[in-house]
Amino acid sequence: xxxxxxxxxxxxxxxxxxxxxxxxxxxxxxxxxxxxxxxxxxxxxxxxxxxxxxxxxxxxxxxxxxxxxxxxxxxxxxxxxxxxxxxxxxxxxxxxxxxxxxxxxxxxxxxxxxxxxxxxxxxxxxxxxxxxxxxxxxxxxxxxxxxxxxxxxx
Numbered sequence: 001x002x003x004x005x006x007x008x009x010x011x012x013x014x015x016x017x018x019x020x021x022x023x024x025x026x027x028x029x030x031x032x033x034x035x036x037x038x039x040x041x042x043x044x045x046x047x048x049x050x051x052x053x054x055x056x057x058x059x060x061x062x063x064x065x066x067x068x069x070x071x072x073x074x075x076x077x078x079x080x081x082x083x084x085x086x087x088x089x090x091x092x093x094x095x096x097x098x099x100x101x102x103x104x105x106x107x108x109x110x111x112x113x114x115x116x117x118x119x120x121x122x123x124x125x126x127x128x129x130x131x132x133x134x135x136x137x138x139x140x141x142x143x144x145x146x147x148x149x150x151x152x153x154x
Contacts, residue, residue, distance in 0.1 A: 006125055007037060008034065008037070008057070008123035008124060008125060009033055009034060009037045009038055009124050009125065009126060009127070010031050010032050010033035010034050010037065010038075010109070010111075010123075010124045011031070011032055011034075011121055011122065011123055011124060012029050012030070012031055012056070012116065012118045012119065012120065012121065012122040012124060013029060013030040013031075013032055013120060014027065014029035014030075014116070014118065014119055014120045014122075015027065015028075015029075015120075016029075016119050016120065017119055017120045018119065019058075019060060019090060019119055021074065021153065022152040022153055023152065023153075023154075024115055024116070024117040024153060024154055025114075025115050025154035026114070026115075027114065027115065027116065027117075028104065028112065028113070028114050029112070029113055029114075029116045029118065030110055030111070030112050030113075031054070031110070031111040031112075031113065031116075031124050031127070032109065032110055033109035033110070033111065033124075034109075035109060038109070040108050040109055042109075043106050043108070043109065043111065046103070046106045046111070046127075046129060047103070047105070047106040049103055049129040049130060050102065050103060050130070051100055051101065051102055051103055051129075051130035052100070052101055052103045052111070052113060052127050052128065052129060052130060053098060053099070053100050053127070053128040053129075053130055054098065054099050054100075054101060054113065054116055054118070054124060054126075054127055055096065055097070055098050055124070055125045055126040055127075055128070056096070056097045056098075056099075056118050056122050056123060056124050056125060057095055057096060057097070057122065057123045057125060058090040058091075058092070058095040058096070058097055058122075059095070059121070059122060059123055060119070061090050061091055061092075061095050065091050066091050066092065066093055066095065067084045067089070067091045067092070067093075068084065068093055069083065069084065070082060070083045070084065071084070071087075073087055073089070073145060073146075073149055074089075074149060076145075076149075079145035079148070079149070080143075080145065082143075082145075096125075097117070097118065099115070099116055099117050099118070100130055101113045101114060101115040101116040102114040102115055103129075111127065115154065117153075
């Protein structure tokens with residue numbers, strides 16, 4: 001398997017310290033960007049956007065618990081088994097998370113967001129402004145169990 005090296009651009013400062021599955025919508029978090037990774041010019045123009053895509057590392061996941069096959073989402077046996085690549089769980093092979101969240105403020109290398117489902121100390125690998133043109137260009141389809149799973153997530 002090929003290996004690639006990625007460095008954190010910064011870290012999440014959040015009131016949430018545990019990876020609990022639900023109620024992320026009201027959570028306001030701060031992403032503190034590292035001045036050794038990016039300069040303050042890196043955030044120029046970012047505040048003009050309403051939303052960001054945040055790419056982060058599920059750093060608290062134990063490598064031994066990473067799922068490489070299929071499982072019942074959230075361990076719920078009433079939902080069908082689905083492959084790890086057909087879920088958005090944290091126990092993924094590369095432990096990568098990505099979330100589109102509301103951009104609240106940008107002050108220098110400090111980015112405040114709302115609805116980021118990452119806990120205190122989470123390494124942030126990248127930030128991208130959300131462009132409406134990158135939204136799906138066709139009808140979104142997903143299984144019924146995923147709607148049930150997400151009912152109280154936000």
